Amino acid sequence: MWFPDVRTGNGYDVHSFEPGEAVWLCGVEIPHSQKLNGHSDADVGLHALTDALLATCGAGDIGTHFPPSDPQWRGAASRIFVAHAAKIVRERGGRIANVDVTLICEEPKIGPHRAAMTQALSDMLALSAERISIKATTNERLGFIGRGEGIAAIATASVVYPGELTDRG
Ligand code: MG
Numbered sequence: 001m002w003f004p005d006v007r008t009g010n011g012y013d014v015h016s017f018e019p020g021e022a023v024w025l026c027g028v029e030i031p032h033s034q035k036l037n038g039h040s041d042a043d044v045g046l047h048a049l050t051d052a053l054l055a056t057c058g059a060g061d062i063g064t065h066f067p068p069s070d071p072q073w074r075g076a077a078s079r080i081f082v083a084h085a086a087k088i089v090r091e092r093g094g095r096i097a098n099v100d101v102t103l104i105c106e107e108p109k110i111g112p113h114r115a116a117m118t119q120a121l122s123d124m125l126a127l128s129a130e131r132i133s134i135k136a137t138t139n140e141r142l143g144f145i146g147r148g149e150g151i152a153a154i155a156t157a158s159v160v161y162p163g164e165l166t167d168r169g
Contacts, residue, residue: 009055
Protein backbone atom coordinates (compact mmCIF):
# COMPACT_ATOMS: atom_id res chain seq x y z
CA MET A 1 0.00 0.00 0.00
CA TRP A 2 1.26 3.45 -0.96
CA PHE A 3 1.09 6.35 1.49
CA PRO A 4 1.66 9.90 0.22
CA ASP A 5 4.13 11.94 2.26
CA VAL A 6 1.86 14.81 3.29
CA ARG A 7 3.12 16.90 6.17
CA THR A 8 1.48 19.66 8.20
CA GLY A 9 3.22 22.40 10.15
CA ASN A 10 1.89 25.08 12.45
CA GLY A 11 3.19 28.45 13.55
CA TYR A 12 2.26 31.01 16.17
CA ASP A 13 3.40 34.57 16.75
CA VAL A 14 2.50 37.69 18.72
CA HIS A 15 3.58 41.31 18.38
CA SER A 16 2.64 44.21 20.63
CA PHE A 17 1.40 47.59 19.50
CA GLU A 18 3.37 50.81 19.80
CA PRO A 19 2.67 54.31 18.54
CA GLY A 20 2.58 54.44 14.75
CA GLU A 21 0.48 54.89 11.65
CA ALA A 22 0.12 51.48 10.01
CA VAL A 23 0.44 47.75 10.59
CA TRP A 24 1.74 45.13 8.18
CA LEU A 25 -0.44 42.01 8.15
CA CYS A 26 -0.01 39.14 5.68
CA GLY A 27 2.02 41.33 3.34
CA VAL A 28 -0.45 44.23 3.30
CA GLU A 29 0.12 47.64 4.89
CA ILE A 30 -3.04 48.74 6.70
CA PRO A 31 -3.38 52.32 7.97
CA HIS A 32 -4.02 52.20 11.70
CA SER A 33 -3.64 54.32 14.82
CA GLN A 34 -0.71 52.14 15.97
CA LYS A 35 2.04 49.96 14.54
CA LEU A 36 3.40 46.58 15.61
CA ASN A 37 6.64 46.52 17.55
CA GLY A 38 9.32 44.26 16.12
CA HIS A 39 12.78 44.00 14.65
CA SER A 40 11.45 43.51 11.11
CA ASP A 41 8.19 44.97 9.79
CA ALA A 42 6.57 42.85 12.56
CA ASP A 43 4.13 41.16 10.17
CA VAL A 44 2.78 38.68 12.69
CA GLY A 45 0.84 36.73 10.05
CA LEU A 46 3.87 36.17 7.84
CA HIS A 47 6.02 35.22 10.84
CA ALA A 48 3.53 32.51 11.86
CA LEU A 49 3.35 31.33 8.24
CA THR A 50 7.15 31.15 7.98
CA ASP A 51 7.25 28.89 11.03
CA ALA A 52 4.45 26.69 9.64
CA LEU A 53 6.32 26.17 6.35
CA LEU A 54 9.63 25.43 8.08
CA ALA A 55 7.87 22.97 10.37
CA THR A 56 6.80 20.76 7.44
CA CYS A 57 10.41 19.70 6.93
CA GLY A 58 11.87 20.04 10.42
CA ALA A 59 13.88 23.11 9.37
CA GLY A 60 13.74 24.97 12.69
CA ASP A 61 11.91 28.25 13.15
CA ILE A 62 12.12 31.84 11.98
CA GLY A 63 14.59 32.71 14.73
CA THR A 64 16.93 29.94 13.52
CA HIS A 65 17.14 31.48 10.06
CA PHE A 66 16.72 35.19 10.89
CA PRO A 67 18.08 35.88 14.39
CA PRO A 68 16.60 39.09 15.87
CA SER A 69 20.14 39.93 17.00
CA ASP A 70 21.24 40.27 13.36
CA PRO A 71 21.04 43.97 12.36
CA GLN A 72 20.53 43.15 8.67
CA TRP A 73 16.89 42.19 9.37
CA ARG A 74 16.03 45.52 11.04
CA GLY A 75 12.90 46.81 9.31
CA ALA A 76 13.02 43.92 6.82
CA ALA A 77 9.94 43.05 4.80
CA SER A 78 8.68 39.77 6.22
CA ARG A 79 7.92 38.46 2.74
CA ILE A 80 11.67 37.74 2.65
CA PHE A 81 11.21 35.27 5.51
CA VAL A 82 8.26 33.54 3.82
CA ALA A 83 10.15 33.33 0.52
CA HIS A 84 13.14 31.79 2.29
CA ALA A 85 10.98 29.16 4.00
CA ALA A 86 9.20 28.36 0.72
CA LYS A 87 12.60 27.97 -0.99
CA ILE A 88 13.70 25.45 1.64
CA VAL A 89 10.45 23.51 1.12
CA ARG A 90 10.96 23.50 -2.68
CA GLU A 91 14.61 22.48 -2.40
CA ARG A 92 13.45 19.39 -0.54
CA GLY A 93 11.00 18.64 -3.33
CA GLY A 94 7.96 19.85 -1.40
CA ARG A 95 4.84 21.24 -3.05
CA ILE A 96 2.67 23.45 -0.88
CA ALA A 97 -0.89 22.12 -0.88
CA ASN A 98 -2.48 24.90 1.17
CA VAL A 99 -1.80 27.51 3.81
CA ASP A 100 -4.19 28.88 6.42
CA VAL A 101 -3.58 31.97 8.55
CA THR A 102 -5.77 33.17 11.42
CA LEU A 103 -5.25 36.72 12.68
CA ILE A 104 -6.50 37.42 16.20
CA CYS A 105 -7.11 41.07 17.09
CA GLU A 106 -9.77 43.56 18.04
CA GLU A 107 -8.46 46.10 15.52
CA PRO A 108 -7.86 46.72 12.69
CA LYS A 109 -10.72 45.04 10.90
CA ILE A 110 -9.28 42.36 8.60
CA GLY A 111 -12.26 41.72 6.31
CA PRO A 112 -11.72 44.71 4.00
CA HIS A 113 -8.10 43.60 3.42
CA ARG A 114 -8.61 39.86 3.05
CA ALA A 115 -8.54 39.85 -0.76
CA ALA A 116 -5.31 41.88 -0.84
CA MET A 117 -3.74 39.54 1.71
CA THR A 118 -4.75 36.49 -0.31
CA GLN A 119 -3.22 38.06 -3.41
CA ALA A 120 -0.01 38.89 -1.53
CA LEU A 121 0.36 35.29 -0.32
CA SER A 122 -0.52 33.99 -3.78
CA ASP A 123 2.34 36.07 -5.22
CA MET A 124 4.78 35.13 -2.43
CA LEU A 125 4.16 31.40 -2.65
CA ALA A 126 3.20 31.05 -6.34
CA LEU A 127 0.02 29.40 -5.08
CA SER A 128 -3.53 29.73 -6.39
CA ALA A 129 -5.96 31.70 -4.25
CA GLU A 130 -8.14 28.66 -3.53
CA ARG A 131 -5.20 27.13 -1.65
CA ILE A 132 -4.87 30.17 0.60
CA SER A 133 -7.05 30.94 3.59
CA ILE A 134 -6.97 34.16 5.59
CA LYS A 135 -9.22 34.17 8.62
CA ALA A 136 -9.73 36.63 11.44
CA THR A 137 -11.33 36.64 14.84
CA THR A 138 -11.41 38.95 17.81
CA ASN A 139 -10.48 37.76 21.29
CA GLU A 140 -13.90 38.79 22.64
CA ARG A 141 -12.19 41.64 24.52
CA LEU A 142 -10.40 39.11 26.74
CA GLY A 143 -6.75 39.24 27.77
CA PHE A 144 -3.94 41.25 26.18
CA ILE A 145 -5.41 40.94 22.70
CA GLY A 146 -8.81 41.93 23.99
CA ARG A 147 -7.32 45.02 25.61
CA GLY A 148 -5.87 45.98 22.24
CA GLU A 149 -2.25 45.54 23.32
CA GLY A 150 -1.20 43.46 20.33
CA ILE A 151 -2.04 40.99 17.57
CA ALA A 152 -1.55 37.22 17.47
CA ALA A 153 -1.48 34.90 14.48
CA ILE A 154 -1.76 31.15 14.00
CA ALA A 155 -0.76 29.52 10.70
CA THR A 156 -0.96 26.04 9.24
CA ALA A 157 0.75 24.77 6.10
CA SER A 158 0.36 21.42 4.37
CA VAL A 159 3.08 20.28 1.99
CA VAL A 160 3.33 17.16 -0.17
CA TYR A 161 6.87 15.81 -0.27
CA PRO A 162 8.21 13.36 -2.86
CA GLY A 163 8.37 9.66 -2.20
CA GLU A 164 6.16 7.77 0.14
CA LEU A 165 5.66 7.50 3.85
CA THR A 166 7.31 4.24 4.92
CA ASP A 167 7.17 2.25 8.15
CA ARG A 168 10.42 3.91 9.17
CA GLY A 169 9.13 7.40 8.36
MG1 MG B 1 7.42 37.72 14.98
